[in-house]
Amino acid sequence: MNEAPIAFRRPTWKDDGSSRIPFWAYTDEDTYRRELERFFYAGHWCYVGLEAEIPNPGDFKRTVVGERSVIVTRAADGGIHVVENVCAHRGVRFCRERFGNRKDFTCPYHQWNYDLKGNLVGVPFRRGVKLDGKVNGGMPADFDPKQHGLTQLKVAVRNGVIFASFDHDVPSLEAYLGPTILRYFDRVFDGRQLTILGYSRQRIPGNWKLMQENIKDPYHPGLLHTWFVTFGLWRADNRSELKMDEHFRHAAMISTRGTGGKGEVTSGVSSFKDQMHLHDDRFLDVVHEDWWGTPTAVMMTLFPSVIIQQQVNSVSTRHIQPNGHGSFDFVWTHFGFANDSEDMTRRRLRQANLFGPAGFVSADDGEVIEFSQEGFEQKPFHRTVAELGGREVGDTDHMVTETLIRGMYQYWRRVMEA
Ligand code: FES
Ligand code: FE2
Secondary structure (H helix, E strand, O other), X not given: OOOOOHHHHOOOOOOOOOXXXXXXXXXXXXXXXXXXXXXXXXXXXEEEEEHHHOOXXXXXEEEEEOOEEEEEEEOOOOOEEEEEOOOOOOOOOOOOOOEEEOOEEEOOOOOOEEEOOOOEEEOOXXXXXXXXXXXXXXXXXXXOHHHHOOOEOEEEEEOOEEEEEOXXXXXXXXHHHHHHHHHHHHXXXXXXXXXXXXXXXXXXXXXXXXXHHHOOOOOOHHHHOHHHHHHOOXXXXXXXXXXXXXXXXXXXXXXXXXXXXXXXXXXXXXXOOOOOOOOOHHXXXXXXXXXXXXXXXXXXXXXXOEXXXXXXXXXXXXXXXXXXXXOEEEEEEEEEEOOOOXXXXXXXXXXXXXXXXXOOOHHHHHHHHHHHHHHHHHOOOOEOOOXXXXXXXXXXXXXXXXXXXHHHHHHHHHHHOO
């Protein structure tokens, strides 16, 4: 039987720059483990949720940072904490509910008990059991509960959005995002009270980076997505800008929708369906909101864990939760604002039909990500060509470019030492 070539087991990135991405970057298990360590568990902030999901003291939400299960809690004093969902005793992943409200957590195995900040407060039979006047067993006299709390993550909350990091030396969230991206972050999250409209979840059989790439790829929406092309929400002739942070890891795709109709960019585009009409045109009942400014859509990728979506009246976070090199869970949180009218809430909910696992637009994305992964697995010694708009990396004032993808891989190569 033939051995796999050594280059596959010990991968090296052959080409210069970041415009030709080796397929092994999506298929190699060791590379994936290294990504978890370097991006998800150190040096970076990961999204874990919205404050509006846990409004009251005692509320909690179970989620993940990378592959590690964590619990986001609101303590009695209103403060937000993130602790790892692994019992300090013998390692049980004790919290099984997605959401709930409680005063403390008790591990089912031996009932070690933790407060909402993760401090160990109760150990059954810690001082042993008295029998015939004699104390039997118990923890050693020098056992110090303070040394045996749950792992506590560093937490940053900005305008209702919660991030966490296992790395307590991570820079501030604001420094991490950088001024350019922070400005677009604050455009959506400007301190207004958020309301949760609902969730959708899906498991996509592709490498997690493909989801980041998808939202750093303004090339495809006007080609892949019949819905976008036909109804003019996102097309190559829309006025647009692409912006990155100084490390090129985060990005914003900023677009202003045109008037639709047939033009140069739709002629010959097979996904443009002139004859297609909506039976219910309320899906396109877009009402301009003051806080948008000029753009009608801003899609933000915050590396590595989350996408912030504003596509006309639909706003959501999309949490990327990797599980293995070839799969990730994708959790959408659709939200609104506390001062929305009843009408606006209905509108946001209707427009949310574009997104999620069965969304008019996003079903296509999930499918092509799966197809991409299939191609990569088939010939891991090959590479992609992300050279639209050149081989360089930089902000642009148009969307006919793959510059954001090149930017992300420039950063990736640096951190991964590839
Ligand atoms: Fe949790 Fe023993 S493993 S109390
Ligand atoms: Fe897409």
